[in-house]
Amino acid sequence: MPALTPARAASVATTIALALVPGLSVAAPAAAARGDAAAATHWQPRQIAYEGRHGIWVMNANGTHKRHLGRGRAPAWSPDGRKIAYLRHGAVWVMRADGSRAHRVAKRADEAPRWSSDGHLLAYGYRGCIWLIHADGSDRRGFREPAADPGWSPRGHKIAYTSYLDEDNANGDVWIIHADGTHVHRVARHGSSPAWSPNGHRITYEASNWDGPSEIWVMSDDGTSKIRLASDGGPDADPAWAPGGGRIAYTAMYGGVWVLKADGTGKHRAAKNGYYPAWSPSGRQIAYQAFGAHGTSVWVVRPNGTHRHRVAKSAASPSWRPRH
DSSP states (O other): OOOOOHHHHHHHHHHHHHHTSTTBOOOOHHHHHTTOHHHHTTOOBOEEEEEETTEEEEEETTSOSOEEEESOEEEEEOTTSSEEEEEETTEEEEEETTSOSOEEEESOOSEEEEEOTTSSEEEEEETTEEEEEETTSOOOEEEOSSEEEEEEOTTSSEEEEEEOOOTTOTTOEEEEEETTSOOOEEEESSEEEEEEOTTSSEEEEEEOOTTSOOEEEEEETTSOSOEEEEOOSSOEEEEEEOTTSSEEEEEETTTEEEEEETTSOSOEEEESSOEEEEEOTTSSOEEEEEEETTEEEEEEEOTTSOSOEEEESSOEEEEEOOOO
16 A cells, blocks of 8 residues: 555545535546546536526536526437537527537427437427437438327437327327337337336336326336336326436426335435436436426435535526536
C-alpha cells in the first residue's frame, strides 16, 4: 500500500469531499493521483434536460448551472448524450447538447419524439398515427392506424405501442411491430403506455377496463406470463424501469411516485406528490414532476424516498442525460 504522504492525503481528502456533492460522479483517487486524463473526464455532473420558461433548459442533477438551450418542449436525449430531440411549433427538431445546430427533421408532430437505441431513428406521433424518421430527416414512414405511445425495444428492432384500432375498446391495446413494418401482432388487450425492460424480455404497461381505474401490469415480450404489479384504487400510470431492470417506478394518481420490485414485492412510496418518474442512468435517483402553489416543478429523490429536493421551478418533463 502506498505511503500516505501529505500530498496524497490532500488528494484523497479532496476526492472524498467532491464525492459528497450531489450530482457529481468522481473517479477513483488512485486514477486521479496518476494524472489519468481519461479518469478526469468522469468528473462530470449528471445532467437533466427539462421544459422551463421560454423553452428547453439543461441543468446539473443538483439544480445548479441552468442553461437555456432554445424554444421547444418534450426534450429527449439521444442514446450517446450528444443530441436532444424535441417538439417545437408542431414539428420535431434536433439540436446538439449545447443548443447549437438546431434543425427541423419532421414538419408535423404532436407527440414527443423517442430515439431508437442506436440513435439512428426517431419515433413520434402525429394525428393519431406513429411515424418513423431518420435522425437526419430522411426516409419518413408511418403506421396507418390509430396509435400512440411508441416504445423502442433495447435492441432497436421492435416497437411496442398503444393501438386504438379496435373501436369497441377506447382504452387501447398493446401491440408490437418490427421497425421495418413487419410482424405486427397484439400482445395485450385493454393496455397502454408500454415500456420495455432493459434486457428486452419483459414489458410493463397500464391495464384498464371500462369499469375500473388503470393498473400496472407486466408481461413477457410475447404477451404471455401477465402479472398485475400494482392496483392502488386510483389510476396507476407512467411505469418506468430502473436501468438494472430490478425495479419499476410508477405514478399512483392519488399517492405520488411509488417504487416496487419487478416481481411486485417491496412496494413503497418515494414521493407523496409527483408523476412521470424518470430514473437516472445509475438508478440511484428518480426525477419527477410535482404540482405546487406556483405550478409544476422538477424534483429529484432517491428510490427509497430520501434526499428529496426541488431542482427547478416552473419546470416539467425531466429527461436524464445518458452516460457518455
